[in-house]
Amino acid sequence: MADIAxxxxxxxxxxxxxxxxxxxxxxxxxxxxxSIANVALPTLSLAFAASFPAVQWVVLAYLLAITAxxxxxxxxxxxxxxxLLLIAGLALFSAxxxxxxxxxxxxxxxxxxxxxxxxxxxMMALTIAFVGETVPKxxxxxxxxxxxxxxAIGTALGPSLGGVLIAAVGWRSIFLVNAALxxxxxxxxxxxxxxxxxxxxxxxxxxxxxEARGGFDMLGTLLLAATLAAYALAMxxxxxxxxGLNLALLAVAVAGAALFVVAEARVASPLVKVTLLRDAVxxxxxxxxxxxxxxxxxxxxxxxxxxSRALGLSEAETGAVLSIGPVVSAFCGVLAGxxxxxxxxxxxxxxxxxxxxxxxxxxxxLPGVFGVAGYAAAIVxxxxxxxxxxxxxxxxxxxxxxxxxxxxVSGMLxxxxxxxxxxxxxxxxxxxxxxxxTKDIAAAAPASVAHGxxxxxxxxxxxxxxxxxxxLLAIGGSVITNKCKCQG
Numbered sequence: 001m002a003d004i005a006x007x008x009x010x011x012x013x014x015x016x017x018x019x020x021x022x023x024x025x026x027x028x029x030x031x032x033x034x035s036i037a038n039v040a041l042p043t044l045s046l047a048f049a050a051s052f053p054a055v056q057w058v059v060l061a062y063l064l065a066i067t068a069x070x071x072x073x074x075x076x077x078x079x080x081x082x083x084l085l086l087i088a089g090l091a092l093f094s095a096x097x098x099x100x101x102x103x104x105x106x107x108x109x110x111x112x113x114x115x116x117x118x119x120x121x122x123m124m125a126l127t128i129a130f131v132g133e134t135v136p137k138x139x140x141x142x143x144x145x146x147x148x149x150x151x152a153i154g155t156a157l158g159p160s161l162g163g164v165l166i167a168a169v170g171w172r173s174i175f176l177v178n179a180a181l182x183x184x185x186x187x188x189x190x191x192x193x194x195x196x197x198x199x200x201x202x203x204x205x206x207x208x209x210x211e212a213r214g215g216f217d218m219l220g221t222l223l224l225a226a227t228l229a230a231y232a233l234a235m236x237x238x239x240x241x242x243x244g245l246n247l248a249l250l251a252v253a254v255a256g257a258a259l260f261v262v263a264e265a266r267v268a269s270p271l272v273k274v275t276l277l278r279d280a281v282x283x284x285x286x287x288x289x290x291x292x293x294x295x296x297x298x299x300x301x302x303x304x305x306x307x308s309r310a311l312g313l314s315e316a317e318t319g320a321v322l323s324i325g326p327v328v329s330a331f332c333g334v335l336a337g338x339x340x341x342x343x344x345x346x347x348x349x350x351x352x353x354x355x356x357x358x359x360x361x362x363x364x365x366l367p368g369v370f371g372v373a374g375y376a377a378a379i380v381x382x383x384x385x386x387x388x389x390x391x392x393x394x395x396x397x398x399x400x401x402x403x404x405x406x407x408x409v410s411g412m413l414x415x416x417x418x419x420x421x422x423x424x425x426x427x428x429x430x431x432x433x434x435x436x437x438t439k440d441i442a443a444a445a446p447a448s449v450a451h452g453x454x455x456x457x458x459x460x461x462x463x464x465x466x467x468x469x470x471x472l473l474a475i476g477g478s479v480i481t482n483k484c485k486c487q488g
Contacts, residue, residue, distance in 0.1 A: 018192030035158025065117025074411025089122025094182025145337020156326030227256030293420025355385025
């Protein structure tokens with residue numbers, strides 16, 4: 001019997017590299033799916049004779065689906081098994097990508113992108129959750145760093161690969177590439193990811209599977225999806241103008257959040273346990289993740305205007321400078337993970353935030369003095385700090401999560417990041433416009449744009465400092481809690 005058990009366990013032990021490769025591929029194509037479509041918007045506008053606000057839904061539908069459903073699919077993975085759901089999500093992503101490539105109208109393309117976003121939500125939620133099943137605990141940081149690297153590569157590769165494919169073959173090819181990568185990812189996940197109940201929710205000894213796992217909270221899922229969709233729309237529609245519709249959507253989001261909390265406190269098997277939101281590790285980590293993502297979005301919102309308007313760079317030169325951040329992320333992600341494994345997650349969360357604060361301060365000052373060189377130097381300081389924070393924060397959260405909740409907690413981590421990015425688009429864009437002194441930034445004077453850049457990243461530095469305060473308070477609270485437990 002012992003020999004049989006060892007034989008069965010052997011493939012799991014020897015598939016760690018293959019499992020990480022399949023998870024990395026899933027993270028890569030979900031990030032690629034976001035960035036590769038952005039470059040196609042002008043082409044799609046001509047192909048379908050549609051306005052730019054209309055074709056923007058090709059990107060928005062994908063992001064809305066991810067944001068609204070990522071926590072729910074994470075919970076579903078805890079219930080039905082993460083391997084099964086991840087493979088289904090990859091297959092759905094691939095099929096939706098193929099449908100997008102064949103779409104005869106803009107409406108059908110947007111619908112296919114929404115389905116593609118559902119598949120991407122599964123991938124984003126479950127890849128992080130799967131790390132605990134495939135990697136020894138002492139190597140969790142390295143695995144998180146690798147996933148961060150693959151996300152950065154996907155983000156950086158999208159615009160350049162999309163531009164080449166559109167120029168050479170046409171816009172449909174960008175979705176065919178996603179479909180092909182999805183098929184490869186399905187095969188890799190089927191071959192390498194460990195099977196069995198260990199990849200899903202933990203089953204209580206002596207209990208029936210369904211009773212131990214509980215049911216799926218459909219009411220909570222609908223409330224959360226509607227709330228998150230309303231918030232995301234409130235932050236994105238209007239292209240920087242926050243009008244009556246935005247306020248109405250924000251009010252719907254606030255009301256939906258309140259109803260969600262009430263509903264979750266009353267159901268037997270909630271989508272998100274209310275106690276999780278009070279967890280001494282998870283709650284601060286989610287807040288920090290949202291703040292940090294808000295800051296990182298400023299580089300994507302403000303950076304292009306500063307480089308083109310204040311420094312006078314061409315589109316190609318602007319694209320090349322903007323690629324510095326993702327390229328640095330790709331190189332330092334794994335290294336950041338190894339540092340976390342060696343020095344500990346809590347200390348590296350603080351170290352990452354210190355680097356980010358210094359990077360934001362540098363972006364507020366150096367580009368105005370040294371131009372492109374100052375911008376590049378500041379980004380090279382900011383980006384490794386972000387990668388170090390992400391690897392450490394994800395490791396700290398996922399280290400001691402019960403197997404039955406890994407999916408939903410991973411989904412909450414990804415959700416906090418997405419909400420930060422969505423919020424950053426609106427908030428940091430509004431700060432920039434206020435500092436420039438006009439809503440028509442494209443017509444603003446170079447000196448005004450440079451001033452707006454400095455003030456925006458001064459505010460960004462303040463947000464990072466706020467995240468540092470949260471981290472220090474969380475560490476202090478954890479120390480006090482541990483002392484009380486020891487004394488008790």
